[in-house]
Amino acid sequence: MEYLEFEAPIKELQEQYNKACAIGVDSDVDVTQTCKQIEKKLASTKKEIYKNLTAWQRVQLSRHPNRPYTLDYIKAICGETFLELHGDRNVADDKAMVGGLGKIGEQSFMIIGQQKGYNTKTRQYRNFGMANPEGYRKALRLMKSAEKFDVPVVTFIDTPGAYPGLEAEERGQGEAIARNIIEMTRLKVPVIVVVIGEGASGGALGIGVGDKVMMLENSWYSVISPENCSSILWRSWDHKEQAAEALKLTATDAKKLKVIDSIIKEPLGGAHSNREEMFTTLKKVIIESHEELKNLSPKELVEKRMEKYSSMGVFKG
Template identity: 50%
Template sequence: MPTSERRLLLDFEKPLVDLEERIKQIRDLAEESEVDVSDQIQKLEERADQLRQEIFQNLTPAQRLQVARHPRRPSTLDYIQSMTDEWIELHGDRLTGTDDRALVGGIGRLDGRPVVLLGHQKGRDTKDNVARNFGMASPGGYRKAMRLMNHANRFGMPILTFIDTPGAYAGLEAERLGQGEAIAYNLREMFRLDVPILCTVIGEGGSGGALGIGVGDRLMMFEHSVYTVASPEACAAILWKDAAKSPQAAEALRITAQDLKQLGILDQILPEPLGGAHANPLQAAATLKAAILENLAQLDSLTNAQRRDLRYQKFRKIGIFQEMSA
């Protein structure tokens, strides 16, 4: 395997990759010497499939976080281009005269139906990540998102949001331009929209940066995605003054799709191809598209008032507390 490919390997994938390289070496030697080793190769391939299933069925929260952050994990634009019949990206918040590339959006057709799609966009390499601010949107990005959602509401188009950010940009300039206000405004306004809203965590859903486009009728997550109030590294630095304790924080934060489904926050877990969404992006996109169409069909049967009321009640029910007697 080339050095560049090995850099993209996750720690827990190494035994599997070593086995796959061994299979390749045996196959190459057999072809050179014209020896039939098909039985041995078949057994090794069966062992590789079994090992892959064992690894990805038993990931810890910290390991799921690694998968969610994988540099080759499909992004918002990857899913949009795979699922839509046509797509036109729209730019700008119409307020500051700038366009935030960390949050993209526009109009597309999903099986012929006009929809508005928007989401966080990370880069594929260092240069692209810098240009897109590592998927951390500024106030202009959230205001652009709200402009597109108002457009969708005016013309009766469903809204599809894709969440993949470590959090909103926390720089001084973002604070000066009203980062907190921009996100809070989105939270309030998304509750009043008449059209169906489907939110999907496709990778990393972090803090208010995720919530800024995360108020919807349905919340879906890919099975190796994460959704958290703060990154495990930040949590560990705050609680223990040691970012190295992030695996412990990831466990305590209950960040996985399975945890959130159990807590009643998540509506649907989307299965990923074996090895993660980056192992087969087209299959992941097909799974997401099918889930979106199924949920849209259910939401279409409701009136605007019913959707708004259910959306409100959905978020009112989140959170559990226990009263302690004196």
């Protein structure tokens, strides 16, 4: 188990607990009471730390190496029913963007999301979750196919941003994202969006327009990452914590600003601390969201979606 810097007190108590339990197993000494006391202290310390997380600490949790990624959720929620579909029918098959058909409960969905890697080799293979234009065009192709066959769409956002390389710009990165945004506003099927980790810039928006937009408790959603914001404003990454606070990028901030519709609670310690609980929670939320949307006509879906995004940022003086 990997611990973040602010989780040091939890790590220390966990090690004490493990040692105490090991002594009890290896000797005749009764350490039951000691273990219970440490366990109680560990539980209260966890509650105290995770109850008062700063914006930067939530960013760190969203990047935790053990945090579930898009394919983890798909495999857990859909099981063997998921069929991955490949290619944009134009340039290539972008490994940073995955998508395909799968069943959640008794309902078929077109599921699309950014995928990061688990180690150095797979991170390079997945381009660190940063999609090229062909990734966004693949996503759009799948969404249009879903519309054709009246299949609802679910997207999982987890990206540090769209790939910023020269070749991506040459192939029309900005146009591909802009095209996705306009096409998603008028899709005639329900669209459910979940930010499961990082939701940065246009890379997130390229698959982020939906009837229901939700964030996991320890995910973030912003126009720029805290590090890049800090480097622009202060010419250094040293102010990333300050930038994270100023950007209002947490799920709570996004909910207050009406950028998202709801927050999905994570297990204590983050999604990685109890994966099965997180998978079960997300599956339930997706099914409930679809129940709310499935009886709306295509016209109603598009009108409500357009109205929702048109009203963002509007205020009365």
